[in-house]
Amino acid sequence: MPRPNFGIPFTQTFRSEPYAAIDPTQLSLSAAGKTILITAGHTGIGFAIAKNFAIAGVANVILLARRAEVLEQAAKNLSTAHPKTKFHHFTASVDDALQIKEIFSKIKSRISDIDILVTSAAYFAGMSDVLTLPSEQLRETFETNVFGNINLVKEFLVDIPEVGSGKEKIILDISSAAAHVDSPKFGTYSVSKIAFSRWLEHLHRDLKGKAVRIHSYHPGAVFTEATKSFGIKEDAMPWDDVQLSGQFSVWLASKEAAFLDGRFVWANWDAMELKEQQAKLENDPHLLTLGLISN
Template sequence: MTLNLRDVPRPAEMKTYHAESYDRISPSTTKFDAKGKTLFITAGATGIGYSISESFAQVGIARIIIIQRRPEVLAQAKKSLEAAYPNTKVETYAASQSDFPRMSEIIKSVDEIDVLVPCATYFSDALTPAKASSTEDIANYFTVNVVGVFHLVKEFLALPSTASGGPKSVLQVSSAAAQLYIPGASAYCASKAAANSIITHFAFDEPASNVKFFSFHPGSIYTPLVEKSLPKDLSVWEDVKLPGDFAVWLAGPEAEFLNGRFVWASWDVDDLIALKEKVASDPSYLTTAVSYS
């Protein structure tokens, strides 16, 4: 049996489902003002994270800070991005999102961040039923996927205002797993749901803030991380360029009304914009408590 997330229930207003990037969110049509701005992204050197890094480089962002554990993939990402986008400065740090003292140190040292993207995730190589999971494994999921996200956001919010001005953005790379039952992935699903809830609380706790918070499902992307535990024929996969371009759109002015919400990169942005009044009138809509009835 092949899983197709296009068959998963979604808001009735989402009439168009995208498996690839499209003109409406392409770098050539973006309304995001990248001039003088800095992107800070964890796991930004490979897979979905690299796609996001590259899309922001394409729109002319001034600086990209990439955090990843492996120095060799960081070096390759820096080389590729700076060769293709010479006007973007790329800085790299070999570190783990769960190394909280080190993450605090790095964030303070880079000083200015306009767009924060917690993209790193923990996903065990083996799918395990809940009753057979170890406490240690559950703790690993929550340390990286929940506490790691919380720590990044809290340190980011403590930074002074950036010279570039304009609203800042937190774009948490989440997963459809936050609202699905996936056999053997109870801890992963629970951790993604918990991280979404934290992002919503950050957004709603600071209603007058100039920081906008979003969680988004990047799509069904067959990354090396996924390849470790899932066969390729299990699902219908989508193009890795989609989450990169969608992230840039999400950081722009058209998406500000989605502050605190959880959305999918595959949902058409004009279908989303049509929901602006509904989102404004219902604080729970497109959050963890969402009802699609």
């Protein structure tokens, strides 16, 4: 099975593996002193993001997920590999607003203010026509992918820093190409992903003038434990290296990518070529946003 045709990429170079420009060991991409919270950071893409932010020197990585044993093991493995970073873990479901509020309160009092929020947790009911998907699974998709992520953002932004305060909050929305391309059998997942990313675009406008950056992005086509559980075979297509997702996330949170605030991008797009189009993006507020094509 060949890689699906997602249309013409925004950059001429389409990346599937890590490359020098997004190497997290670079001083320009340093996350030293920062605290990051990653949902579903115990496996797959979330784990790769945790690993690469640790390489970039982040002070604290907070992992939040529902499976306590897997979560604890992931934190241990990361701590062993990256002893200079402190790893913390909390067991919770993002759709439990009260539980999320309590955890954020504990983090603030016991660890630190959170600088970066990564919304990596997602629910996928499986490949199905939208009409035949059971209502319970439809509801769970939106409870996690939309309402659950909104719970996180609201707690993350209880204190919103002003521009010039020396502080900045960054939201990294792990979205999906399914949010804006034709995705047969992925309809419900697609709609939930576009709903949250679109909600973030409105939030971006509402917070204009505040020191908050928001980035939504497709992390690449990565073969993960979750992908396998859906019955998709590893030899189904050429997959992207999960470390591309992790390293691109570090780059996106750096000052180098600040010009992409409020945009939707792909981890596969070359960072240097994106930087070359900064002026084009600054002159077109609708470019790389979700909307209707009219020409």
